[in-house]
Amino acid sequence: MRFAMTTIAILLAPGLASAAPVPRDAWRDPYRRPATPTLRAPARRTVPKAVPRLATPTLRAPAPRTVPKAVPRLATPRTTPPTPRPVMPLPATPPTVDPHSGSQSLYRQQTIPSPRLWHLRLTAQSHNLLVRHASFNPLKVDDLLSQGGLEGGIELHLLPRLMVGAEVGWVGGGFTGVVFGTDSTTVKAHSLRAGVRVGYRLWDSVTPYVRGGFAATWLAARVYTDTQTLGGPAFAPGAYGLAGVEFTIRRSWMRRVFGSKIFTMGLVFEAGWVHLGRFHFDGGKNTDGIVDDYRSGLGRLTLTGATVNAGLVLAF
DSSP states (O other), X not given: OHHHHXXXXXXXXXXHHHSSXXXXXXXXXXXXXXXXXXXXXXXXXXXXXXXXXXXXXXXXXXXXXXXXXXXXXXXXXXXXXXXXXXXXXXXXXXXXXXXXSOOOOSOOOOOOOOOOOEEXXXXXXXXXXXXXXXXXXXXXXXXXXXXXXXXXXXXXXXXXXXXXXXXXXXXXXXXXXXXXXXXXXXXXXXXXXXXXXXXXXXXXXXXXXXXXXXXXXXXXXXXXXXXXXXXXXXXEEEEEEEEEEEEEOOHHHHHHHHSOOSOEEEEEEEEEEEEEEEEEEOOOXXXXXXXXXXOOOOEEEEEEEEEEEEEEEEEO
């Protein structure tokens, strides 16, 4: 069979030569096993090298330093007495500077002010006396007797916080009113007071205290009716006892505002009992005529009761 096929191919060769060129693969032997394609390995992929990162240094606390303990030395007993050290003489007192002299010294004498052992006080207050006695009813509808007062005193610091002082003052005032619908009244009272005061300073600006003393009061009370005038002047001794608290501005703050802490100011509130006295108003009698004419009077007037005071205080 193979021979027959070769003979046919030789006979047809001239005709096929004049035709289109025959591809190279057409003359291959059909019984020849095709060549196995060569498989090439894929190109090797180049991976860029990683840049090494710089390692962050780790800060460690230094190890604690161990200090060796000192070995106590045994004291060697002395056989000879210690040599005395030379005594250095103290320097002389530095010279002071006289402001009126022309000497220029490097040292200046500093004077430290001594603490003040006393203080002065001035107080202006309003006194509201609630008279709780029936003899005051013919003079006023209500029982309130309002007055004003001025007081001054001196305080001594016996202890760092305890103060004891003496005071004198004047309290006065008056009123006019109408009683029973037709009668008019006029009352004027003036009293001089003297007493003692004991205070304890809790803080620099708060000082509770108690005070008391005696009073001498001059009173003029008159009632004007349609036909006559009753009353007149009278005098009576009395006494008073009060307790209160004083609020003042700190002296360090006064120094910031006024540039000096020699004085301070504040408020004072107090309450207590006041007995101005028992006043006697006699009508008297008229002996000009043949028959004695006895005039009627107000009788006795007692001014006593509780009082509430408030005011301003100035302390030096």
